Amino acid sequence: MPKYLLIYRDAVDSQQPQPSPEEMQEFLKLWDGWFKQFEGKIVDMGDGLLPTGRVLQPGGVVADGPYVEAKEMIGGFSVVSAASYDEAVEVAKHCPIAVIGGAIEIREFAGYV
Amino acid sequence: MNSSSELVEHFFRHEYGRLVALLTRDLGVRNLELAEDVVQSAMSRALVTWPRSGTPSDPTAWLFRTAKNLAIDSLRRQKLADEYSEAACSRSDDCSREPLRLLELDSEIGDETLRLFFLCCHPVIAIESQVALALKTVSGFGIHEIASGLQTSLATVEKRLSRAKEKLREHQLEFSDLSPTAIVERLPAVLSTIYLIFNEGYAASSGENAIRLDLCWEAIRLAKMVAAHPLCGSPEAHAFTALLLLHVARMYGRIDTNGLVVLLAEQDRARWDGGLIREAMAYAERAAQGTELSRFHLEAAIAWEHCRAVDFSQTDWSRIANLYEMLRQRFATPMIRLNAAVARSYVDGPLVGTKLLLELDDVDRKRIRPWWDCCMAQMYERLEQPEKALSHWTDASALAASEPQRIFIHRQMERLNRLK
Numbered sequence: 001m002p003k004y005l006l007i008y009r010d011a012v013d014s015q016q017p018q019p020s021p022e023e024m025q026e027f028l029k030l031w032d033g034w035f036k037q038f039e040g041k042i043v044d045m046g047d048g049l050l051p052t053g054r055v056l057q058p059g060g061v062v063a064d065g066p067y068v069e070a071k072e073m074i075g076g077f078s079v080v081s082a083a084s085y086d087e088a089v090e091v092a093k094h095c096p097i098a099v100i101g102g103a104i105e106i107r108e109f110a111g112y113v
Numbered sequence: 114m115n116s117s118s119e120l121v122e123h124f125f126r127h128e129y130g131r132l133v134a135l136l137t138r139d140l141g142v143r144n145l146e147l148a149e150d151v152v153q154s155a156m157s158r159a160l161v162t163w164p165r166s167g168t169p170s171d172p173t174a175w176l177f178r179t180a181k182n183l184a185i186d187s188l189r190r191q192k193l194a195d196e197y198s199e200a201a202c203s204r205s206d207d208c209s210r211e212p213l214r215l216l217e218l219d220s221e222i223g224d225e226t227l228r229l230f231f232l233c234c235h236p237v238i239a240i241e242s243q244v245a246l247a248l249k250t251v252s253g254f255g256i257h258e259i260a261s262g263l264q265t266s267l268a269t270v271e272k273r274l275s276r277a278k279e280k281l282r283e284h285q286l287e288f289s290d291l292s293p294t295a296i297v298e299r300l301p302a303v304l305s306t307i308y309l310i311f312n313e314g315y316a317a318s319s320g321e322n323a324i325r326l327d328l329c330w331e332a333i334r335l336a337k338m339v340a341a342h343p344l345c346g347s348p349e350a351h352a353f354t355a356l357l358l359l360h361v362a363r364m365y366g367r368i369d370t371n372g373l374v375v376l377l378a379e380q381d382r383a384r385w386d387g388g389l390i391r392e393a394m395a396y397a398e399r400a401a402q403g404t405e406l407s408r409f410h411l412e413a414a415i416a417w418e419h420c421r422a423v424d425f426s427q428t429d430w431s432r433i434a435n436l437y438e439m440l441r442q443r444f445a446t447p448m449i450r451l452n453a454a455v456a457r458s459y460v461d462g463p464l465v466g467t468k469l470l471l472e473l474d475d476v477d478r479k480r481i482r483p484w485w486d487c488c489m490a491q492m493y494e495r496l497e498q499p500e501k502a503l504s505h506w507t508d509a510s511a512l513a514a515s516e517p518q519r520i521f522i523h524r525q526m527e528r529l530n531r532l533k
Contacts, residue, residue: 017255017256017257017267018153018255018256019255020126020253020254020255020257020258021125021126021128021129021153021156021253021255022123022125022126022253022254022255022258023255024125024156024157024159024160025120025123025124025125025126027160028120028125028159028160028163028164031160031163031164032163032164034164035164045164045165047161048157048160048161076161
């Protein structure tokens with residue numbers, strides 16, 4: 001079955017205040033619910049990514065910070081297995097990131113390996 | 114795998130305050146902001162970790178350990194690595210007892226949370242800033258939740274918080290400043306702050322805003338915490354807790370499904386919460402120990418008289434009027450005088466009630482309008498003088514502070530017009 005990478009994109013210039021502890025508990029519940037709902041389809045829950053990073057540019061130039069091209073930054077990822085893009089999108093739609101209004105990029109694994 | 118849905122309700126919110134308090138004890142009040150940051154980060158980490166590896170068997174210990182490590186990392190980056198261990202070691206027990214302390218977390222934290230709360234209520238901090246700081250640090254509310262609960266803007270809440278923290282820095286306040294005597298002395302200020310939090314929530318009409326009802330429950334949680342403490346669990350603190358419970362027990366009867374105020378005489382007493390009333394009585398019993406008769410004793414006794422009456426007609430108004438009279442002699446605020454006048458009118462008649470209401474001068478009246486106008490209108494209705502009643506309802510209508518209030522007053526006017 002094909003695998004898909006879900007890439008979580010957070011808005012960078014968000015003026016939103018930090019989530020409150022109450023909201024974080026709600027969020028935790030959403031993740032648990034998502035995991036249970038798609039237990040067979042979620043291959044790897046993935047991880048979150050810290051907001052800092054390095055960019056290695058051609059020619060060996062190292063710059064600070066993640067590569068921010070758009071107004072969003074990759075905040076985390078998961079891997080799901082699905083029969084089609086439609087099915088992968090369906091899993092992503094129920095992902096807490098989508099539920100709270102975040103953007104998710106869905107990319108199919110090429111399967112070269 | 115444990116499920117996070119097994120976490121008790123408000124787990125994160127309540128743990129936030131406990132963990133911030135514990136870290137602040139170890140790091141010093143100057144690092145309060147760092148303590149808040151690392152607890153927030155530890156919770157963010159839990160969001161990613163727990164769904165994958167399961168909720169730890171002791172989530173509090175997990176959060177504390179994670180937050181503490183983050184604090185040490187942060188201080189190390191600031192080249193202050195020794196500060197944590199120094200601060201932690203300078204306390205009576207030494208660092209080697211760390212694992213033991215984690216085990217003692219439950220019994221110990223209660224006290225630290227209370228210390229943090231008492232610190233927030235320091236008299237150098239303006240009361241509205243005390244409320245914001247306590248809600249943020251002790252109660253674990255987000256700034257947008259505080260803004261919504263207090264019906265003010267994010268910017269205002271942020272301003273109040275930064276002012277409060279400025280005062281903490283300026284006066285170099287520390288947990289250790291809170292001697293047993295200082296704790297007892299600050300108790301009245303602490304109860305006032307809790308009362309303010311409670312009233313912010315209680316003033317809300319039902320369903321309008323869930324976060325405001327959370328303020329009521331949070332105030333009760335804080336009051337119980339104060340009452341349970343050996344140093345400040347005075348009869349007054351118990352009376353205060355009983356009072357809040359008696360208020361909240363009747364909360365769902367005083368507002369109808371449209372958010373409109375229901376008059377006491379028309380409230381469905383079956384909607385009052387018997388469980389909460391019983392809980393209040395347990396606190397009232399503890400309040401009755403000793404010789405102290407505080408404002409809260411009297412207010413709780415009045416609330417209890419209302420709860421005790423099977424229906425409006427069974428109300429023991431003479432007892433209530435006497436309690437209000439005792440209250441009025443001690444604290445003659447315009448609101449208490451207004452309530453005292455109404456209670457007295459059910460004993461000695463509406464003419465006496467009107468007389469007492471008219472004794473309030475213009476300055477006093479101004480502070481309690483439109484309630485004063487509503488009470489005057491009701492007195493004249495009972496005196497069967499509809500014209501005068503209508504004129505007071507009209508004044509009240511012009512002064513209504515909210516839409517539900519305005520609708521309520523208009524309904525009274527329509528009813529009166531139909532009777533004429």
